[in-house]
Each structure stands twice: as structure tokens, then as C-alpha cells.
Amino acid sequence: MYSPAIVAEAMVNGLMTGAAYALVALGLTLVYGVLHIVNFAHGALLTCAMFAVLGMEQGLGIGPYAAILPLGVLFFLLGYALQRYVIGPSSHGEDRNTLLVTLGISIVLENALLAAFRSDTRTLGGDMGFDVVELGPMLLSRPRLVGCAVALVVAALLWLLLARSDTGRAIRAVAKERFGAQVVGIDPRHIFAVTFGIGCACLAVAACLLLPTFYVNPRVGNAFVLVAFTIVVLGGMGSVVGALVGGLVIGVVESLGGLLLGESLGQLGIFLIFILVLLLRPTGLFGARA
Amino acid sequence: MKPRDLLPLLLLLGALALTPLFASNLLLNFLVSALIIALGAQGWNLLGGYGGQLSFGHAALFGTGAYATAILQVKFGLNAWLAFACGIALAALAGWIIGYLSFRARLRGSYFALVTLAFAEVLRILANAADFTGGAAGLLIKLQPGLANFQFASRAGYLWAVLACILVVGLMTLWIDRGRFGAQLVAVRENEDAARALGVDVLATKLRAITLSGAITGAAGCLYAQNFLYLDASIAYGTWISVELLIAAIVGGLGTVLGPVIGALALHGLGEVTKGLLGWLTGIDLVLFGIILIAAVAFVPSGLVGALRRLRMRGAAR
Numbered sequence: 001m002y003s004p005a006i007v008a009e010a011m012v013n014g015l016m017t018g019a020a021y022a023l024v025a026l027g028l029t030l031v032y033g034v035l036h037i038v039n040f041a042h043g044a045l046l047t048c049a050m051f052a053v054l055g056m057e058q059g060l061g062i063g064p065y066a067a068i069l070p071l072g073v074l075f076f077l078l079g080y081a082l083q084r085y086v087i088g089p090s091s092h093g094e095d096r097n098t099l100l101v102t103l104g105i106s107i108v109l110e111n112a113l114l115a116a117f118r119s120d121t122r123t124l125g126g127d128m129g130f131d132v133v134e135l136g137p138m139l140l141s142r143p144r145l146v147g148c149a150v151a152l153v154v155a156a157l158l159w160l161l162l163a164r165s166d167t168g169r170a171i172r173a174v175a176k177e178r179f180g181a182q183v184v185g186i187d188p189r190h191i192f193a194v195t196f197g198i199g200c201a202c203l204a205v206a207a208c209l210l211l212p213t214f215y216v217n218p219r220v221g222n223a224f225v226l227v228a229f230t231i232v233v234l235g236g237m238g239s240v241v242g243a244l245v246g247g248l249v250i251g252v253v254e255s256l257g258g259l260l261l262g263e264s265l266g267q268l269g270i271f272l273i274f275i276l277v278l279l280l281r282p283t284g285l286f287g288a289r290a
Numbered sequence: 291m292k293p294r295d296l297l298p299l300l301l302l303l304g305a306l307a308l309t310p311l312f313a314s315n316l317l318l319n320f321l322v323s324a325l326i327i328a329l330g331a332q333g334w335n336l337l338g339g340y341g342g343q344l345s346f347g348h349a350a351l352f353g354t355g356a357y358a359t360a361i362l363q364v365k366f367g368l369n370a371w372l373a374f375a376c377g378i379a380l381a382a383l384a385g386w387i388i389g390y391l392s393f394r395a396r397l398r399g400s401y402f403a404l405v406t407l408a409f410a411e412v413l414r415i416l417a418n419a420a421d422f423t424g425g426a427a428g429l430l431i432k433l434q435p436g437l438a439n440f441q442f443a444s445r446a447g448y449l450w451a452v453l454a455c456i457l458v459v460g461l462m463t464l465w466i467d468r469g470r471f472g473a474q475l476v477a478v479r480e481n482e483d484a485a486r487a488l489g490v491d492v493l494a495t496k497l498r499a500i501t502l503s504g505a506i507t508g509a510a511g512c513l514y515a516q517n518f519l520y521l522d523a524s525i526a527y528g529t530w531i532s533v534e535l536l537i538a539a540i541v542g543g544l545g546t547v548l549g550p551v552i553g554a555l556a557l558h559g560l561g562e563v564t565k566g567l568l569g570w571l572t573g574i575d576l577v578l579f580g581i582i583l584i585a586a587v588a589f590v591p592s593g594l595v596g597a598l599r600r601l602r603m604r605g606a607a608r
Contacts, residue, residue: 038400040346090588095399096344097587100540103346104587107533107580111573118572218573222529226411229404271412278405279395 002259009139010259011252016144018251019151023206024224025231025243026155027199033238034175034195037095040102041082043225044109045200049075049207050216051113057124064124064208065146071204079200084193113218121217147209154205155244158198162240171195175238227254230274295468298548299460307453310446318445322517324558325452326510330531331538331550332459333506338536339544340472341499342479343398347406348507348535350388350413353526355381355508356515357417360429365422370440374512381508382501389500393493398482407532414527428522431515440516448517455513456551459506463547475499476545507535537579541586543593552594557582 024046031039052071056062062070086105091097131142162168173181174191182188214220231250235242250270257269306325310318330352338344359377362368368376392405417423435443442448466472474495477485486492515521525531534557542553560582561575568574590597 032400036400038404040403086584090584092588092591096342097591099344099400099403100536100587101584103533103536104580104583107583108577109580111576111580114573115571115577226408229408233404268412268415271408271415274408275391275405275412278397278401278408279391 007256007259010255012140013144014252014255015248016140016148016251017255018248019148020206020210020247021224021227021231021251022244022247023151023154023202023209024228025235025247026158026240027202027206028225028228029232029235029238029240029243030158030202031196031199032232034171035098035192037098037102038229039196039199040099040225041105041109042102042199042203042228043221044106044113045075045079045221046203046207046224047113047216047218047221048109049200049204050211050214050220051117052204053207053211054122054124054216064211068150068205068208071208072201075204076197076201078197080193080197082200083196084189087196088189088192110218110221117218119217119219121215123215124211141213143209143212147212150205150209154202155240158202159240161198167194226274227270230270230277233274233277295464296461299457299464302548302551303453303457303460307450310444310449315445318449320558320562322445322448322452324555325449325456325551326514326517327534327538327558328551328554329452329456329459329513330507330510330535331542331554332456332463333503333508333510334535335539335542335544335546335550336463336466336475336506337499337503339539339546339549340466340475340479341496343496343500344403344536345406345500345503345532346403346536347388347408347410347532348503349527349529349531350406350410351381351385351504351507352511352514352531352535353410353413353417353523354384354504355511356521356526357423357429357511358508359512360431360515360521361422363431364429369438370516371438374440374509374516377512377515378505378509381511382505384508385504386497386501388504389497393496393500407529410527410529410532414523417527418523423523424521426522428520428525431519433519441519448513451516452513455509459509460547460551462502467547471495471498479545534579537583537586541582541593543595544591546593546595549593549595556594 024042028039028042031037031042049071052074053064053067056067056071057064082105087098087101091101132139133142133145134140160168162171170181170186170191171194173184173186174188174195178188181191227250231243231246233246234249235244235246250273253273254270261269306321309321313321330348333351334345334348355377358380359370359373362373362376363370388406388409392402397405418426423429433441435441440451442451466475474485474490477488477490478492478495482492485495511526514526538554538557539550540553541557542551543549557579560578564575564578586593592599
């Protein structure tokens, strides 16, 4: 058996990875909650954000934490434009089409990155990723700890935005009753685009937090997006709390699974959870309806 | 089914069957790959086009067909034709199992797309890790040209084999299109609740569609294995297969008999041309495929077949 210290360390590491997963999943679940479609471009957009972080560092000398704000704004605008001018108009209001259009966007983005950067794996470089903090018997990675804290703050801010602000109220109104929202003067197309923009901004923040300890290549988003789907399904599509809890759970499962079963079978565990949850409880642990 | 309905299908396939008389080996190779995708897309079209159930993981069926044929020949020494038949049957079974699990759980729309994607990924990881699939090194089928081994010395043999399958599936699709089962499928696609209210057994209809779809796409996988004599998990169960089948069917025209064939040929042709022009940019052909998918959904929802039909009607009106 493994000593308790190793298992505890794996669990805490899993929790910290889970926080980054949760952030990726938050964007996904928000878009699902309002538009009622799964955004298949989410992974490719995350890859874009990670390349953007790399570009900021290597081109402009702006570190990943300093890049959170400018990239967050940039990706909000990008997401807004994408939904308003590409996804919205080309899907003619049919969910089926939206699904296909986001799939198309993901193919375009992923392969454009492949054409531009080849399939090489890159990292930020420097020794930032190896910084550790001692906590009792455990050695914890500092960038992951920072990432975890920022992810929780962002999740709290997002919750505040949804619960307290006028924009948040409009978003919730459109999510509940599209037509009714229109009647009281909310433009659903604008709200859809804002929601999509917020989802993309979450990705930009997640990318800034991930990159110090993670690598990037044109396909890296795929690994995350299936995990994010699992989290969203587990937490219940459209639920913010669900995404947060789901993210932490999946992070721990992956970390423990990797420790006990080896890396590739740990990943298998995630897919199996995903399929089981979909088949047995498609509303998730926190979701209200199918 | 009137004889006139058969005409476009027979003309197209007949013309393709004559290509070995003048075409180079390069062109034949291209046609065989494109038509294998066309056959797989015919399977996708039955479920996605007629039935409206968008699968993002048809690689699960393609790969099962391909692996079944290869493993039965390599590990058990089974005759290639028998292995082909078993491959189709196993892929149909895989389709039925995936369908039974997900349709029973009432998954549709985004959820169905997601769960099919996950099934394909699980199979890919398993095939990559297991021993009897050859693991990451893949499987090689021994080269033994001869009709008994379902291997041909010339590409023309493979071309005719794929065309024969496409013809059978095309006729079946036409028959479904004009028949009761097709009407039930379309009813389920357009409005599940209304279909149920009219007495359509929704679950049975969807299950029948995904099982047939599995058999057809599995056959494409078997032919892939026979043609290239090599398989690994990222080819057979790769995401790219799922995506290419789907794009071919959509670009050609959802819920039409000829759509998947025309779509696959057009898509593959465009891909080759782009690769020829901009080959140094890895992945540029796939960027184009993505743009085509978005453009098709946005501007030509009825696909190439629909666009052709409209052109002809305009011509007739003049």
C-alpha cells in the first residue's frame, strides 16, 4: 500500500489541478446553461489561449499572471464576436446546427494552430514550474497553489456577476425563458454573445494559470475539453456550483487513478465516469433538469 | 421505388466503375480512400441524416469493423471473407449496444453527440493498451493477393469491392427512403414527441437505425483494413474518422441517397488539391474542411445534392 503522505499529496495535487479544470468547465457550463448547446470549440479555444500566453511571455515579456487581465479582455471580445457574427447567424436558430458549427470552429482553430506552430510541444521555460511550498509533510507546487486560489476567486466573481449584476440577471432571464426575456427588452443575441465571451474569458484565465506547470501543443485542448465535459456532466449542465465541485472531484479521481493504475488507465477512469453519469444520471449531481 | 429513382445512383457508380480503364494508380488510390469514407458516411447519414441523431463518435463503429476483420485474420487465421462478414456483424452489435445504452437513457442532441464521442475514445484507449489488438504498434495483415483472401493485386479490385458495397447500401437507403421505416425515422428526427403520439416506437426505430448504421460504417472499416493491411488505434478509432464521415454526409446532403458519396468525393478531392498546393502547411486541408463544414451549415443546409436539385429545378422552370 502507499503511505498516507503520498496519497494525501496526490489528493491535494488533484484538488489543485481540479481547480484549473473547474475554471475550464465553468465557461462550458455557463454557455450550455444559456445557449443549451455543448460548445465543441471550447478545447480549441483553450489551446488558442495557451498559445496566446506563450506569445505574451516570449514576444512581449509579460508573465502569465500579468497576462490574466489583458488576455481575459481579449478573449471576451473574441468570444463575443465569434458567437455574434459566426455561430449565431450560421446556425439559423437550430441547436443541431450550433453543435456542428462549434465542431467546425474547433477543427479550424486546432489545425490552423498546427499549420502555424507544428506539432512541437512547448513550455514557458524558466524555473517557475518547479517552485515548491512546504506544508507539513507535503511538498506542494507554488504555481498550482496560486492557480487554485485564483480559480476560486474567479469562480466567486462569476457567481457574484450572475447573482447580483444586471447583466447576470439578463443572462439568467434568457437562460430560463428566451421569449419572455425578449418581451421585456433584452436582446438575446447580445446576451448569448456576452455569455460566450465570459466563457472564453474563463478559458484565458485558466490558460494563464495552467501554463507555468503545463505544456502546450496544438492538440492539448482536447485532453482538457473531454475532462471539462465530464465535469460539466457530473456537476449538471448549466450549474456553476456543480462545475466547481465536479472539477475538484475529477481532479482528485485523476490524480489518485494515475497513482494507483498508471497514467493512461487513470484517463480511462474519467471517460467511464463520464459515460456512467450520462447514462444513469444525465442531469448530474446538481442539475435541475435533463 | 420507380426505376427512374435508381438512375442517378447507377449512373454515378457505373461511371466510377469504369475509371480503371483509363485512370492512373494514383487516381485509383485516391478513389478507393474517398469511397471508403463515402461508405462510412452512408452509415452515418442513415442515423444522422434520416434519424437526426448526430453521432460524433462513428469511429467506434468504423474501428470495431476494422479491428474485428484484422484480428480474426491475424490471430485466428479466419478466411478474409468470413472475417469481413464477422466484422460487419460485430460493428452492428457495437452500434446496437451504444444505441441501447444511450437511447434507453433518453440521450439526444448534445448529450448523444458527447456520449458517442466518449465511447469512441474509450475504445481507442483500450485498443491502444490491450495486447490482442497489437497495442500501440498496431496490426499488420499478411500480404497474400488472391480473391480467396479478399486481397487484389490491382487497385481496381478494391475499387469494385467498395463500389459494390456502396451500391448495396445505396439501394437499401433508397428503399428505406421511400418506405415506412424511412418515414418513421424522419418523424423521429423532426419531432420525437409527435412521432410517439402517432404510434411510432421511437426507441425501436432509433435502435434499428444505429444498428444498420453500425453495419454499414463497420463495413467501411473492414474495407479500410483490407485495403491498407495495417491498423492502429489512432487510425481506426481516431476522432478524425468520426469527423470526416460527418462532414462528408453534411456537405453532400443530409438525408439523401447520393449525398454521402458526392460529399466524400468532393471533400477528399478538395483535401488532396489543398495538400498539393500548400502541403508544407501541415493541417491546412483540415482547416479547409472545418470552414467547409461551417459554410455548409450556414449557407447550403441541403448540401451539394440539394444545391444540384435546386439548379435543375431552376433550369426546368426556364
